[in-house]
Amino acid sequence: MGQAIGDILPIALGVAISPMPIMAVILMLMSPRGRGASVTFLLGWVLGIAVVLTVVTLVIGPASGSDSSGPxxxxxxxxxxxxxxALFLAFRQWRGRPKPGQTPQLPKWMAAIDKVTPAKAFGLGALLSGINPKNLTLCLAGGVAIGSVGLDAGQAAVVIVIFVLIGSCTVAIPVIAFLAAQKAVQPKLDELRGWLGAHNAAVMSVLLLVIGVTIIGKGVAGL
Incomplete structure (x- = not known):
């Protein structure tokens, strides 16, 4: 199980440092329905990660014929x-980064996020975590890492929980902090949103580059 945890840590961190969901939940927190929408968004985010990881783990385990000797x-x-x-996505992110002096273009759906209902926020959280190409790639890689080392059901469940906790922490922390001390954290959340908006592409491209190289290295080592 230790090997699986070591393999999934950088991948789960990559999921956690996804700027878009962090920006989305911050915008929700500043909206009139912020409390309910942000909580359901977090639930959808957690569920999306957990479902992809669980399905891939269940498929990869029997299909790969893995055992305790390794992948x-x-x-x-x-x-x-x-x-x-992941390397291709890193390249695409880097090519799409704003030029010096250019205002970053945010997705159109973010313009209407202050009107999102809790039900729609839940669906958005699930979509961004489980279907968004960048996160889907990372969650698939996490599921492969878990399913390929011959864990029993209990051990696999523990590793999945660890992955989900790490991958969800950057969305959960703003929600919990806002609910606990709204006036104190709101200015800091606004500053964080602005910084992420300006550096989203650069952050994700570097992150995907590092994770892509790491995953390829793990794969080559297992051949």
């Missing part, structure tokens, strides 16, 4: 493919 060649090849995909 199979099938799992290693999948890791290499996911690592290459």
């Amino acid at each position: 199979s060649p099938v799992a290693s090849i999948i890791k290499i493919v996911l690592g290459v995909l």
Whole structure:
């Protein structure tokens, strides 16, 4: 289980440092329905990560024929493919970064996020965590890492929980802090939102580059 935890830590951190969901939850917290929407967004985010991880873990385990001796060649090849995909996404993020002096263009859905209902916020959280290409790639890589090392059901569940906790912490912390001390944290959240908006592409490109190289390295080592 220690190997699986070590393998998923950088990937889970990559999920946690995704600027878009952090910006989305901050905007929700500043909206009239902020409390309810942000909580359901967090629940959707957690559920999306957990579902993808669980499904991939259940599929990869039997398919790879993994055992305690280490990952199979099938799992290693999948890791290499996911690592290459992460590098491609890093390149695309870097190419799309704002030029010096250019105002960052945020997704159109963020303009209407202050009107989002709790139900829609839940769906948005699930979509951003489980279907967004960047996060989906990382969650798939996490599921492969967990399912390819021959863990029993209990051990796999523990590793999945650790991944979900790490991957959700940057969304959960603003929500909890806001609910506990709204007036104190609101200015800091606004500053964080502005910084993430300006540096979103650069942060994600570097992050995906590092994680992509790491995943490819793990895959090559397992062949």
